[in-house]
Amino acid sequence: MTGDRQAGDPLPEPIFPLSPANEVADELEFHIEMRTRELVARGVDPADARRQALQRFQDFRHVTDECHQIAEQREHTVRRTRYITNFAQDVAFAVRMLRHRLGFAVMALLPLALGIGATTAMFSVVDGVMLRPLPFTHPERLVAIWATENAWKNDNASAIAWNSVVIGQQDYDALRDRARMLSQVAAWGRDGGMLGDAAGSFTQVSGVRVTASIFDLLGVHPQLGRAFLPSENVLRGPHVALLGWETWQNRFNGDSGIIGRSVTFNDAPYTIVGIMPPRVRLDRTIAPAAIWIPAFQGTEDIPSHHNRSYRGLGRLAAGATLAQANGEVGRILADVKASWKGTPDGTSGRAVNWQDDQIGPVRSSLLILAGAVALLLLIACVNVATLMFGEAARRQPEIAARAALGATPSRLARQMLTESVVISGCGAAVGLVLGWGLTRALVALAPAKIPGLADVRFDGRVFLFAAICAVATGIAFGVIPTFALLRWGRHSAVRIGAGQTARGELQIQRALVAIEVALSLVMLIGSSLLGRSLVRLTEVDTGFVPEGLMFVQTTAPLRIWADSLSATRYVDAAVRELAAIPGVAAVSGSNSGMFNGNSSSSPVKVIGEPGDSPARDIQQRVVLPDYFHTMRVPIVAGRDFSQSDNSSSERVAIISAAEARRDFPAASPLGQRVLWQGQPWTVIGVAGDVHYTGLATDFQPTIYVPSGQRGGDWMYFLVRANGASDGASLGRAIRERLAGVNPAVTIAAITAVPTLVQRSYAEERYRTLLGSLFGVIGSVLAAVGMFGVISRTVARRMREAGIRVALGASAQSLTRLMMRETLIGAGIGVALGLPVAAWLARLLTPYLFGIHAADPLAFAGALLLLAVATLAATVPPARRAGRVDPVTVLRAD
Numbered sequence: 001m002t003g004d005r006q007a008g009d010p011l012p013e014p015i016f017p018l019s020p021a022n023e024v025a026d027e028l029e030f031h032i033e034m035r036t037r038e039l040v041a042r043g044v045d046p047a048d049a050r051r052q053a054l055q056r057f058q059d060f061r062h063v064t065d066e067c068h069q070i071a072e073q074r075e076h077t078v079r080r081t082r083y084i085t086n087f088a089q090d091v092a093f094a095v096r097m098l099r100h101r102l103g104f105a106v107m108a109l110l111p112l113a114l115g116i117g118a119t120t121a122m123f124s125v126v127d128g129v130m131l132r133p134l135p136f137t138h139p140e141r142l143v144a145i146w147a148t149e150n151a152w153k154n155d156n157a158s159a160i161a162w163n164s165v166v167i168g169q170q171d172y173d174a175l176r177d178r179a180r181m182l183s184q185v186a187a188w189g190r191d192g193g194m195l196g197d198a199a200g201s202f203t204q205v206s207g208v209r210v211t212a213s214i215f216d217l218l219g220v221h222p223q224l225g226r227a228f229l230p231s232e233n234v235l236r237g238p239h240v241a242l243l244g245w246e247t248w249q250n251r252f253n254g255d256s257g258i259i260g261r262s263v264t265f266n267d268a269p270y271t272i273v274g275i276m277p278p279r280v281r282l283d284r285t286i287a288p289a290a291i292w293i294p295a296f297q298g299t300e301d302i303p304s305h306h307n308r309s310y311r312g313l314g315r316l317a318a319g320a321t322l323a324q325a326n327g328e329v330g331r332i333l334a335d336v337k338a339s340w341k342g343t344p345d346g347t348s349g350r351a352v353n354w355q356d357d358q359i360g361p362v363r364s365s366l367l368i369l370a371g372a373v374a375l376l377l378l379i380a381c382v383n384v385a386t387l388m389f390g391e392a393a394r395r396q397p398e399i400a401a402r403a404a405l406g407a408t409p410s411r412l413a414r415q416m417l418t419e420s421v422v423i424s425g426c427g428a429a430v431g432l433v434l435g436w437g438l439t440r441a442l443v444a445l446a447p448a449k450i451p452g453l454a455d456v457r458f459d460g461r462v463f464l465f466a467a468i469c470a471v472a473t474g475i476a477f478g479v480i481p482t483f484a485l486l487r488w489g490r491h492s493a494v495r496i497g498a499g500q501t502a503r504g505e506l507q508i509q510r511a512l513v514a515i516e517v518a519l520s521l522v523m524l525i526g527s528s529l530l531g532r533s534l535v536r537l538t539e540v541d542t543g544f545v546p547e548g549l550m551f552v553q554t555t556a557p558l559r560i561w562a563d564s565l566s567a568t569r570y571v572d573a574a575v576r577e578l579a580a581i582p583g584v585a586a587v588s589g590s591n592s593g594m595f596n597g598n599s600s601s602s603p604v605k606v607i608g609e610p611g612d613s614p615a616r617d618i619q620q621r622v623v624l625p626d627y628f629h630t631m632r633v634p635i636v637a638g639r640d641f642s643q644s645d646n647s648s649s650e651r652v653a654i655i656s657a658a659e660a661r662r663d664f665p666a667a668s669p670l671g672q673r674v675l676w677q678g679q680p681w682t683v684i685g686v687a688g689d690v691h692y693t694g695l696a697t698d699f700q701p702t703i704y705v706p707s708g709q710r711g712g713d714w715m716y717f718l719v720r721a722n723g724a725s726d727g728a729s730l731g732r733a734i735r736e737r738l739a740g741v742n743p744a745v746t747i748a749a750i751t752a753v754p755t756l757v758q759r760s761y762a763e764e765r766y767r768t769l770l771g772s773l774f775g776v777i778g779s780v781l782a783a784v785g786m787f788g789v790i791s792r793t794v795a796r797r798m799r800e801a802g803i804r805v806a807l808g809a810s811a812q813s814l815t816r817l818m819m820r821e822t823l824i825g826a827g828i829g830v831a832l833g834l835p836v837a838a839w840l841a842r843l844l845t846p847y848l849f850g851i852h853a854a855d856p857l858a859f860a861g862a863l864l865l866l867a868v869a870t871l872a873a874t875v876p877p878a879r880r881a882g883r884v885d886p887v888t889v890l891r892a893d
Contacts (some may be wrong), residue, residue: 004634006674030707076572089419097419104391105423107788108384108455111781112427112473116379117434118774125446126366127465128456133278134206134355137219138315141890143182143325144357145312147171147333150346152617163350168308169296171209171349174336175312181325182351183317185264186214187295187310188282194555194746195291195773196264197251200879203246204748205290206553207265208282209310211372212294217315219499225259225274232294236300241270242292247279248474251290256753265291274556284358284451313350313496325351364847365767366450372774376475379519379778381644383785385477386512388420391792420478420481421471426435428470435883445769483790507702513786517829518836520775520782525837526864527775527842529851532858536850537761543699544631548585549753550727552578552717552734555746570742571707575624575738584731586720588630591622593716594692604703606663607673607680618659618676619692619702622710628654628687638670638685646708653681657699676703694760696849728753779866783873790822801881811883818878826870830863837862871887 032053039049045785098105101589133139152162160478167175172187179185191207215221222242234239252258262269270293281288295310296303316325333349359366398738399412436458443456571589578587592600603615627633628640636657645652653674661671670682681703689699721730738747758765770808794801801814840854851858 003557005769018279020647023531036783060257087418088414091422093415094419098423100522101275101391104387105530107784108423109382109427109430111383112424113430113434113786114500114777114781115377116431116466116469116473117426117438118777119373119377119469120431120462121356121433121438121442122370123465124435124462125442125453126370127455127461128451129366129452130355130359130363132452132455134202137660139355140353141316142218142354143313143314143316143322143351144354145175145329145351146335146349146357146818148306148330148348148350150348154690157620165261166308167310167312169301169310171308171336172310173303174332175211175314175329178332179314179325179328181317181320181328182314184213184217184315184337186211186217186313188312188313189295190283191293192555193252194264195247202264202744203251203744204746204806206234207291207293208280208289209295209297212774214313220277220280222274223277225272226291228294229273230254233296233790235297237297238295239268239270239297240273242274242276243266243272244276244280244288244290244292247290248275261517263291265293266549279454279665281454284454285449287454288824302307313354321489322351322353348543362450362763365763368767368844368847369770369774370769372526375470375519375523376774376781377521379516379781379834380513381477382471382516382519383781383788384423385480386509386516388477388481388787389424389509389512391481398567412861416482420475420482424470424474424477427473431811432466435462440467440663442770445766446758447766449763453631463787473602480512487787509789510821510828513822513825514787514829514832516782516785517826517870520778520869521830521833521862521866522770522840523775523778524835524865525833525841525859527768527771527827528862529841529848529853529855530764530771532851532855533766534761534764537695539690539850542695542757543633543688546757548721548736549631550719550730551594551749551751551753552719552738553748553750554717555717568746571624574717574738574742574745577741578717578734579732581719581733582739583721583883584719585722586626586630587717588627589624589717591715592628592692594619594753595694595760599693599700604659604663604701605675607675616663616677616701619700619779620676621702621704622707623704623774624707627704627718629772631690631720632720633690634688636686636688637668638683639703640685641706643708645706649709651679651681651709652684652706654685654687654704656687656699656704657685658699659703660686662701674706681705695757696764758792764847764849779869780867783869786822786826786870787873787877790818793821794818794877797881798884801884805884811879814884815878816879818881819874822874823870830866834859881885 027753032050035044035053036049037057039052040046044052048208078259134141146163147165149165150162152165166189167187169187172185174181175185188208188210190323191209192205192824193207194202195205195207196202210228211233212230215227221227223245226241227242227243232240236760241263243252243263248254248258256275258272261273261851262271264270264360270291276288279288283289301309314325314329316322329351330348334347337347356363372396402412403409437454439458443453446453544770575587575589578584599619600621601617601619604618616674623641625641625643628635637660638654641652641654652677655669655674662670663669663674669686672683674683675681687704689701690702691697691699691704719730719734721727727795734750735747797818801818804814804817838854845853
């Protein structure tokens with residue numbers, strides 16, 4: 001027994017321990033008996049002595065209860081002390097065992113470190129984006145308010161945003177005055193422009209326009225100064241502004257004297273009335289706004305114009321539910337739209353939890369990646385369970401000896417599970433280091449449109465999650481080996497000979513391999529589907545030639561565009577300077593960007609024959625001369641714009657092929673007239689379809705009008721370089737040339753158009769990259785697990801292999817014999833994994849482009865990769881058995 005205690009068993013306990021109640025009863029009886037004897041010795045009658053002794057303990061029940069409590073407290077203390085002592089002994093013994101089995105420890109720790117590290121990193125991202133509450137007062141009561149346009153559902157030009165339409169001042173006023181399910185309502189919109197200081201330097205900054213109600217609604221108030229007043233949310237109201245904390249610190253050096261001073265924003269003076277607190281963001285996809293401006297001060301916000309350019313916010317009233325607010329918002333916005341047209345037109349509205357609304361576009365992607373990481377952690381657990389199961393087979397004699405010496409099954413189970421938790425704890429410690437690095441990589445590689453990336457932190461919440469993972473995984477992968485040892489290990493040394501394996505153990509081993517292979521197959525098929533979908537997406541024809549095209553985004557004070565003549569002069573001079581750059585083949589421009597998530601649309605209506613069609617939304621672009629030549633977009637019918645298409649000639653337009661198919665399905669659009677922006681335009685040409693917003697969407701109907709007839713604020717230039725031009729040197733030349741035209745115009749960005757195209761599917765690339773990475777890691781872990789299984793099988797059956805070789809068995813037959821159980825398990829895993837993968841693949845259907853969820857190439861590729869990994873893991877150790885020297889093995893035995 002001494003040797004057994006040195007292995008970590010507790011100190012001996014009484015064979016028949018007394019219960020606290022019996023102990024108390026025996027103690028009291030002893031005192032009564034001693035008092036009775038004392039009285040009898042003094043000459044008192046024995047019966048009378050017994051009665052007097054009992055009278056001395058008058059409140060017998062009270063004494064008994066107190067003694068019971070004392071005994072129970074003592075027993076609890078003893079058990080707690082014994083448990084802590086035993087646990088410390090178990091941990092020390094587990095550490096000693098791992099130190100003496102370094103090879104096994106490394107093979108067990110690495111999969112767990114990878115699994116827990118990846119899981120922890122993914123949790124930190126999900127926690128920062130989805131789980132952490134917004135930093136406002138009672139954020140669960142905040143709702144986003146959107147208008148919905150049911151008529152847009154079937155319109156390619158606007159279907160993508162039919163249920164997320166911004167609101168206008170008229171909508172805001174109606175919600176503020178009529179909503180009863182909302183205690184407060186606010187409106188806000190993104191803004192941006194040039195911010196100047198007293199020194200006369202200007203910087204491109206982001207800003208927001210807000211109603212005065214937003215500060216009370218969010219529970220956020222200026223750190224210094226005051227908030228906006230309701231009287232400032234009016235047409236041509238006072239030009240006051242709030243500075244963002246970060247801008248105040250970085251641009252104005254934290255000078256509190258800035259309050260009351262004037263700064264220039266978009267060529268207009270604004271008096272600073274306050275400083276916002278740090279890290280206040282209404283849009284979680286960008287940095288905190290540099291400047292806050294009152295809403296509804298511009299002429300574009302006049303209610304009678306029915307313009308919509310703000311996002312709505314509301315706070316649920318006390319006792320109100322989200323469903324009630326949603327219905328009320330829908331009715332109010334429908335009434336507002338009906339007041340414009342005199343009749344309802346299907347317009348409605350909706351209210352949704354604000355945080356859910358922000359993460360809605362990326363929720364599914366994050367959940368897919370979180371599911372992949374969960375599968376990866378499960379594979380790691382099965383991997384370690386497989387390794388521990390093989391290791392447990394080596395310890396069968398030890399377990400049998402300890403059981404023979406009196407160790408109980410529960411005691412043995414506790415020791416084995418403690419070893420598992422110690423292994424998982426060490427794996428979690430290494431995994432935290434990997435998780436920290438992986439978290440930084442996940443944030444760095446993530447698309448900018450994922451909200452809340454700035455809130456991703458590796459803090460106590462993440463450490464707590466890692467600790468929970470460590471305990472859960474330790475128990476998860478320790479249960480099966482522990483059960484196996486307790487089920488067969490206590491008698492295996494007697495029942496079977498050396499080098500043999502119990503049938504039950506083979507079945508468990510086979511099941512573990514099957515589970516590991518099935519999980520790996522599911523991950524590989526999912527990542528293969530996402531990969532093939534991404535390849536199909538990248539092969540989509542953009543409709544133009546992006547190679548060699550540079551996209552130049554400019555920012556200028558409003559005075560540049562205030563006068564149409566000065567604007568035309570600037571644009572003409574800029575085009576001449578850009579065209580004069582060596583290596584430039586063509587120059588043009590547009591008033592709209594591309595692949596930046598923004599689009600501009602207006603209603604268009606066909607005039608006259610072949611029949612008046614209802615007004616439908618159409619994407620719109622005002623373009624400079626040579627636009628289609630610079631973009632390499634073909635004119636499939638009619639003609640291109642010419643220099644004669646100016647303000648003194650008939651208004652002309654070119655439509656896209658998608659618009660021709662939609663509004664002119666049975667007749668030629670050439671010569672037809674359309675009503676757009678309140679004016680008639682004659683269609684003179686049809687251009688090829690172009691993807692401007694993303695490759696995964698259908699071609700959208702688009703109308704192009706010449707700048708000479710429409711004018712506009714020219715923010716984007718397109719520069720086509722010949723094949724020999726260097727992008728970096730061309731970018732420097734563009735900056736120098738434009739700076740010479742007008743120093744007030746700032747170059748916000750110069751980007752190669754192929755880069756813009758790639759950014760348009762950044763979310764798909766991110767999802768595919770991580771899914772593929774996790775799938776490959778999962779298959780590697782499965783291969784490591786199978787390698788460990790067959791390696792230990794070969795090591796245990798070396799004597800059997802020697803005997804078989806001595807009896808004439810060939811190397812090939814021995815190799816097949818050693819591989820058989822593992823390959824059977826892998827085959828079962830494939831049979832189980834395929835239907836599960838096919839079922840889960842259907843869940844990926846919304847995220848697949850150009851392929852079906854049952855794509856045969858994706859399934860075949862995953863099966864091929866898994867087959868290669870399986871053979872690579874099983875063949876080398878199995879071949880060792882075929883090369884065994886029987887004389888050496890039998891002599892050693």
